[in-house]
Amino acid sequence: MKITSSSDSRLPLYQRLSDEWLAKIASGEWQPGEAIPTEAELTQHYGVAVGTVRKAIDCLVNDGLLERNQGRGTFVRRPQFDASFFRFFRQLPATGEQGIPESHILSNRITAPSATVRHALELDADEKVVHLKRLRTIRNGRRFYEDIWLPAKAFHRLAELQPDEFDPLLYPFYEAQCGQIIASAQETLSISTAHDEVAERLQLAEGTPTVRVERIARGYNRKPLEYRIAQGPTEGFRYQIDIN
Template sequence: MNQWKQGSDARLPLYQRLREEIMDRIASGEWPPDKPIPTEAALTQRYDVAVGTVRKAIDTLVHDGLLERSQGRGTFIRRPDFDASLFRFFRQVDAAGHARVPDSRILARTLEQPAEPIARALALPVEEQTLKLDRLRTLEDGSVLKEEIWLPATRFAPLKEIELERFGTLLYPFYESQCGQRVGSARETLTVETADQETAQALGIATGDPVVVIERVALGYDRTPLEYRRSRGPAATFRYQVEIS
């Protein structure tokens, strides 16, 4: 039985239409991450397409890191480890030299009109409000990252009333459980700037010291921008490594 959603663009190649359809089903929460998506045979019947079309659509989503195949179990929604990505650059260790993911604390939560670059990154009209979170990440009582996070206020309305103490270290599972918003991928940009007085005080460094800034746009499985984040850390703890073969 053909179950295409309304609005599917018939001008696109069939596999690409199916790819977008799968992403929409994932983004809406219809297909949860702890269970496999429907089999190729089921998708073939559901959308009345050839198995080759289904396979090509799934292959592109696997290639893009949104799905992953598990031998003998099926195809699952992939959950990227975003903190592992961030701390690939800022290597944090405890007193014993073991790698650690820092704790976090929300310092402030405000509703604000986004500046034009933030509105553009979130694909929002500038008159639409954002929910801004100011967050500090710490390791053994020392500050290692200062973060500013902007979220579309309408999508994340439940976060306006939740006690700040309930925001955990991992925000993306929290977004999903409280707001039904699933982050599937992200784009990051690295730059360097000097610390202003506020940043220096938060990080325990001198004003004017170099800091590395990681700007991240987090996207839903349907590629809708869900979060814009700026993470600032001391350049002294920054480490970049790449393997070339």
């Protein structure tokens, strides 16, 4: 069996295989939660040795796209890293779960993006975006406010829903509603001040310092799918990172 993906034939075989399979995951041919073909099947299908198949799978496992289960099979991992964002306002490190913040969508409309948003999402000049405004409440009562922008081309459906039809966890919701899967993200923290709607929604005086977390979330193909700015009060804010 030939490799169909358009990868450079000078690349190592295992690389080309893992590229091929990445494409299958990205396209949805291999669905999150499902098992991929067994090593034996892949070996036979592509006419390569097991070791090569294993090495290709290794790559995708290391990238967090696949998950092996001895005796069961190899599965497409559902990127579940929304959980990792509970570093946001986490009270104490490793203090156990604290549940999903309450979530209230304030608005969901299609708009023309600002230059900043267009740049962050790498949009063409005339592309529209879906703009969500959201208020979240952590268990301890702290709130934060989010502006979320998504390319209308892929996410227009979100503008057609009622605000109360949204799930508190957006990433699985994007997948269910729009077939778009968030695979990675980059966050930038800074300190800002509350103004206008932010101040009002967070019940803070104008100009109060806030923590600001800016996030660009991307799909498997590294294309930006979501640009998000979250702001919340500084008290009790904690953000924890491991570095190697």
